[in-house]
Amino acid sequence: xxxxxxxxxxxxxxxxxxxxxxxxxxxxxxxxxxxxxxxxxxxxxxxxxxxxxxxxxxxxxxxxxxxxxxxxxxxxxxxxxxxxxxxxxxxxxxxxxxxxxxxxxxxxxxxxxxxxxxxxxxxxxxxxxxxxxxxxxxxxxxxxxxxxxxxxxxxxxxxxxxxxxxxxxxxxxxxxxxxxxxxxxxxxxxxxxxxxxxxxxxxxxxxxxxxxxxxxxxxxxxxxxxxxxxxxxxxxxxxxxxxxxxxxxxxxxxxxxxxxxxxxxxxxxxxxxxxxxxxxxxxxxxxxxxxxxxxxxxxxxxxxxxxxxxxxxxxxxxxxxxxxxxxxxxxxxxxxxxxxxxxxxxxxxxxxxxxxxxxxxxxxxxxxxxxxxxxxxxxxxxxxxxxxxxxxxxxxxxxxxxxxxxxxxxxxxxxxxxxx
Ligand SMILES: [Zn+2]
Numbered sequence: 575x576x577x578x579x580x581x582x583x584x585x586x587x588x589x590x591x592x593x594x595x596x597x598x599x600x601x602x603x604x605x606x607x608x609x610x611x612x613x614x615x616x617x618x619x620x621x622x623x624x625x626x627x628x629x630x631x632x633x634x635x636x637x638x639x640x641x642x643x644x645x646x647x648x649x650x651x652x653x654x655x656x657x658x659x660x661x662x663x664x665x666x667x668x669x670x671x672x673x674x675x676x677x678x679x680x681x682x683x684x685x686x687x688x689x690x691x692x693x694x695x696x697x698x699x700x701x702x703x704x705x706x707x708x709x710x711x712x713x714x715x716x717x718x719x720x721x722x723x724x725x726x727x728x729x730x731x732x733x734x735x736x737x738x739x740x741x742x743x744x745x746x747x748x749x750x751x752x753x754x755x756x757x758x759x760x761x762x763x764x765x766x767x768x769x770x771x772x773x774x775x776x777x778x779x780x781x782x783x784x785x786x787x788x789x790x791x792x793x794x795x796x797x798x799x800x801x802x803x804x805x806x807x808x809x810x811x812x813x814x815x816x817x818x819x820x821x822x823x824x825x826x827x828x829x830x831x832x833x834x835x836x837x838x839x840x841x842x843x844x845x846x847x848x849x850x851x852x853x854x855x856x857x858x859x860x861x862x863x864x865x866x867x868x869x870x871x872x873x874x875x876x877x878x879x880x881x882x883x884x885x886x887x888x889x890x891x892x893x894x895x896x897x898x899x900x901x902x903x904x905x906x907x908x909x910x911x912x913x914x915x916x917x918x919x920x921x922x923x924x925x926x927x928x929x930x931x932x933x934x935x936x937x938x939x940x941x942x943x944x945x946x947x948x949x950x951x952x953x954x955x956x957x958x959x960x961x962x963x964x965x966x967x968x969x970x971x972x973x974x975x976x977x978x979x980x981x982x983x984x985x986x987x988x989x990x991x992x993x994x
Contacts, residue, residue, distance in 0.1 A: 617672050617951040618749040620741050621665060622734035624678040627756040628655035630727035632770065633719035651717075652896060652934040653770045658756045661930070664940035665754075668957060669947060676741075681732035681778060688781045689774055689808055691765040698772055699725045714767040715830050724757065728773040731755035735775035736782045738927040743788045743882055747915065747924030750950045754943075758931045760802040760886045761831070768804060768830045776886050776929045777808040780815050783882060790814065793880035793922070795871060797863070797910055798888025798931040799898040800824060801835025801851065805886065811845040816878045818850040818871055819886075820863070822898050837981035847985035850874055852978045855970050856899040860906030862971030863891070867913050870978050874986045876921050883918040885950075888931030889942035894961055895935045904938075904945040904959040911949020926950060937961075 632651035665673055686695055698714075702725040705711025713719035734753040741751035759776055761769030776794055783789040793816040794809075796802035802819040809815040821835050833839060841849035852866050875883065889907060891900035902910075918926035928950060933939040941960055948955045980990050 616748070617953060618745075619665070619669055619673045619947060619951060620676055620738075620745070620749060620751045621673055622676045622678050622737045622741070622751065622753045623662060624730045624734065626678075626723065626727050626730045627658050627754070629721075629723035630655070630757050631721035631723070633713050633717070637717065653757065654936065655756065656936050657933060657939055658754055658930075660936055660940040661754045661943050664944045665947070668944055668955070669951075672951065672953075676737060678730050678734045678737065680726070680729035681736055681773070685736060685778055685782055686729070686732060686773060688785055689764060689777045690762075694765040698728075698767065702726075714772075715769075715828055718767050718770055718772075720772070724772060728757055731757060731759065732773045732775050732778040735759070735779035735927075735929045738929060739779040739783045739792075739882060739884060740788065742884075742925045742927035743783060745925065747919040747926065747952075750915075750926050750928065750947070752928045752930075752947065754930045756930070758888070759929070760796055760798060760805050760888070760931050761800070762804040763807040763830075766804075766830050769800060769827075770932070771804060774804045774808055776884050776931075777805050779927070779929065780882075780884055781808075784814060789881035789925075791816070791878065791880045792882045792884060793875050793878055794818065794884045794886060795875065795914060795917075796820070796886035796888070796931070797891065798886055799890040799895070799900050800888070800932065801833065802886055802931075803831060803833035803835065806833055806835075806839065806849050806851075809845065810841050810849055811843045813844045813848050816848050816850065816875070816880065818852070818874060820852045820854055820866055820871070822856060822900065823853045837978060840982075840985070847982075848878075850982055850986075853974060854900065855974055857901055857967075857969060858891070858971040858974075859901040859967070859969040860903055860909060862969035862975070863900075863902060863906060864909060864913075865969075865972060866975050866978070867910070869975055870982065870988060872913065872917060873988045874982065875917050877987050878921075880922045882925040882927065883914060883922040885914050885926070885928045886931045887928050887943070887946055889933035889939050889946065890931075892933060892935055892938045892942045893963060894938040895933065897932065897934050901964065902942070903963050904941045904957070907942045907945035908949040908955065911946040912952070913949070915950045915952060
């Protein structure tokens, strides 16, 4: 089990903090005495979870691959409920002593229609009503279909995300709120399902705290390996919600997905500059993500100065993920968690909420998620990355981050440097 305060606190005991060495003079010599004090603060994790997240069924039959007819066994759809079962299990086993489990209230029509077109929601609900359990219903896109419980699961996922945002606004950095939801949300647009997403959970949550006056400005940092195109579409013309997305350049994957997450997509009208895309290459790795955070994400979020930091936490940059090849390890996710903790602590009054997005390698996902949560909570873990990791290599991401710095430097206080 874990046990420590912030990594720089230096202890191996819970909440133990090291105060800077104090010089003392004796008659013989100066020496430094290190004082250790017991902190009264223990981190806390508020998890907003409901079993209905397991009841959405992805489309039955083959997951579309270009050469499906060459395979004897069709590929199962990657969005399995076992993803969330494994996340729940790892929290119960590793974070039990800091975790409270909160009941979920589904999002109301009013909360959903702040983001989504009423006609779209009505059609989605009707499609789910007509679906048959175990067989699935209509495919809304080639890879995104509904079952009879999809709408209920999606309403609860949005509700859990709203509660996560509200809880984060009530808490300081010693409590982190988390919504391990399914289905995910960040591809869902106001009137369009996309990429296994139906309702944009993080967008509904961000707009809820805006509409209720709980927060004036919300920053969303999306480290899912796919572009948070739905979230970008929801807030493209607004300057009160900053959307930062780090992702591979997957391009357009169908008419329902016109956004690509290119550097040039920077928002429009009042929102110009507030859509920040950071395309990264396959192989980016832990070091590449750290570089992107240091040179782009952290200075931009700091300059935006949000009241709340929400993380669209898709762990599909994981090094075993079947959907991408970005090679982030459990340690890398722990570092990302520490970085968003630092950002929330320094620039968002400690208000940090985490909403689950993708992550599809069922065995690595819980480790990656544990790492992200441990980092966000300021805990050190005794659980190591469980899988073989490629040895040291030079991530190819640096040149891509250079381009992102150059693209966003006109609007934000980030610097293009020669050696950068
Ligand atoms: Zn993803």
